Amino acid sequence: MGPAELADRLGRWSAGRGPLYLLLAARLRRLVDEGELPPGTALPPDRALASALAVGRGTVVAAYEQLSVEGRIVRRQGSGTRVAGPAHPGPRKTTNAPVFLHLLEPQDDDVIVLTCAAPTSPPPMLLTAYERALSQLATVTDDLGYHPSGHWRLRQAVADHYTRRGVPTVPEQVFITGGGQQALSLLARAFVQPGGTVLVEAPTYPGALEAFREHAASLEALPVGLEGFEARLRTPGRRPELAYLVATHHNPTGAVLPSLARRRLAAAAAAAGVPLIDDEVLAPLTFSGEQPAPPPLAAFGDTAISMGSLSKSVWGGLRVGWVRAAQPVINRLARLRAVHDLGGNHPAQLAAAELLPGVEDLCRETAAVRRARHDHLRAELTRRLPQWRIPAAAGGQTLWVRLPHGDGDSFAQTALRHGVAVLPGSGLDAAGGSKEYIRLHFLADPDTLTEVARRLAAAWQAYGGETGRDVPAPRAMAV
Template sequence: MRSILGAGRSHPQSQCSRIGLHMMPIHLTERLGRWSSGRGPLYVLLAARLRQLIDDGELPPGALLPPDRVLASALAVGRSTVVAAYDLLHGEGRIVRRQGSGTRVSGSPSTAAPDTTGAPVFLHLLEPSDDVIALACAAPDSPPPELVEAYERVLPELAATTGDIGYHPGGHIALRQAIAERYAQRGVPTEPDQVLVTTGGQQALSLLARAFVRPGDQVLVEAPTYPGALEAFREEAAVLRALPPGLGGFEAAARDHRPSLAYVIPTFQNPTGAVLPPLSCRRLAEAAGDAAVPLIEDEVLAELGFPGEETPPPLAAYADTVITVGSLSKIVWAGLRVGWVRAPAPVIARLARLRAVHDLGGNIPAQLAAADLLPRLEPLLRRWAAQRQACHDHLRAELTRQLPDWEVPPVQGGQTLWVRLPRGDGDSFAQTALRHGVAVLPGGGLDAAGGSEEYVRIHFLHTPDDLSQAVRRLARAWHAYRPPAERTTSRAVLAM
């Protein structure tokens, strides 16, 4: 890990080159650079730069940050600016503040490597490991035959393509048309110019955050929720306002905080698996329209109901101003990086301009295969639903048998279980579980309100044999687990 003191300099060890001593303000200000040059409140800009230093490893776990007054003096700002920035980072779980112990970066040197907390997003949980059963990153782990057949069918079309350089920032028209037709079949008339194709749902969320959020803007989110969305909003230095699942209390929050954006997963909510009733969906969509708050509906999991569960209509069926995010990565294969945004045409045009700045357009062969596959999805969805329900039931039965003290509510679809531990916290238990060869996702990193620390999220997408083996490892980890004297508050690595 790089030194926080700067390359090429020699400093006495007593001046903070080892963890546990104060980060000297002069050295931290050097690292901060031109932190105040952006747009937005100073405390948000300061928090954004400190967040980047933490995520990049420049401020390692356990590093002791300067006291409020000392850093404020070094930066020539009011103490309230530093206090507000520290409070924002504390709410995200990136730093820990304790009276008498100062302000530290979350985590500790003794647990920082190998690390499952406080690291840059999307890294170690996305790479397979032969000796670890991954129950954290939820997505199909192999392409289905239907996808292979779709590629085979579009190869002649691809071979015959001429006069097309392949740059389509909005997405290939064939796929945009197929997505529009699928929404029309679900009761939401849609034109191709209301659809933007993205490289998965995560890029869709990142583009929307970039388009709608400025530093210091308020964003309403569920607590807990999908951590990838939290990271996308935090990258734009948003101030997150947490509401219960389903965005309960939306009207009051919209009135009091004047948010620039709201985000909800109404169907098979990630991570709880909850489904928002139709009447609540209507009220939320209409309330967002009345308050002129752009509402993002994450529909990535909406078609993952178990057999007999009908897919509810999108929130856009109740208010056409709703912005809908979808993806094939969860219902077909994670390696098929095809997602989309359905929104009013002016919003789509704005997102296409932003997208063109980054990559000019997505993978055209993948989009052609997706366009071919979309009208043929139903048999795959039915087969996949039965398999997931069988795995869900098997995992719950194994957990009940071997870990009867755990609270494991059933779900009616989706991919994950939201498990409450009877003692300790998800962060410290996840580290113990990893040492026993199984990866779970701590709940604290999914909760912008700083709660859910007693939860872990686990998925049920493995084979029954692998799930049984995973539970045996979890049981051994639980018997070996000793909760820390003080609850760990470090931020969980992001998982999809």
């Protein structure tokens, strides 16, 4: 196992109290005991793992020695370090956990987590929607609750949502899922054969990369906005089986694809017969004062596939998403879903049907707060870390920060030891690039974001970077 892969498996191992070598040994012990590192697995050399984790070699040596004494690993001169026990023949009994799964694990109370971006508390309108949904359930007498394509009321609400946005849609063109991640997974199952090519942006949403890799896709990266898409389709060779992009408030850069580029992408995909997924989960999150985003790609071509969810606009715990596509695609997804799940959560779908007509108003109400927090974090980071490149976004939930030197993977480890969990850029780039970037979300309250900037400045100084002088904010003029 390579050092980068093991570092991903370790997750936020250093977010605790005590010597680093004991924290590292504890996390390795857990991976061994739970079978994530099966017997016979070769572990990285001391120096290589230390470099990936941004720690001294002595930390890794001490952790390995601790596990060696416990009998969990074996270290031999000339043959390296391995998990104790013979390698199991045949298929592995475990599966590689996706990188982002580690981001959802419980953390030390003192760590400020900026890796997963979603509202942290449900708005009052969600509680009201559930009350209405439960009152509707009280009158149900002839419904088994099995709806593989989704409850009809929610399918109608999603269809109306797209029709209002300039994409005429009927309920038969809508498929309801248990969130955006399930939508991506089902679309990958529907379109991708093992070894088939999927075109993605570099960087992009890491959950999409994991969904496509789970189905053994060969990922081919293009710049943000799928720049070069048309030329790629004209290149002789195997046609891509699928293309994926985040056209509105791109994750992680916040970019918005112009209307003309959307039209050209949709036309090129339709002409080549390549399904084109437009991930709209972040589309409603435009800041106050910004121009409204262009229509979905589906407005420019019937073969474009739109997907969305309520997790970013309402609450992450509301696991309701959807796919809007041609009816044959919807029918195919329903057949695939029924093999594992005869229908989604009925009360949640009824609540979502109540919520969806008001989601755009909710996002407009919160737009000023999101913009203020975006501006606040940028200002604090710029004041303390003037060497960092922090472009402004027009919406969404994240900043895409370029470090002046070093790499995001090792700096993320240093930042964690200073109490901030950030997402390194390499995990968002299928081409192996973006190593000099980190992703931060700005959804926390201003006081927390100020503390984030202070901790990151301390981490950068420890990492070997120079920080700016802590200049006090100017006094407001009396008028």
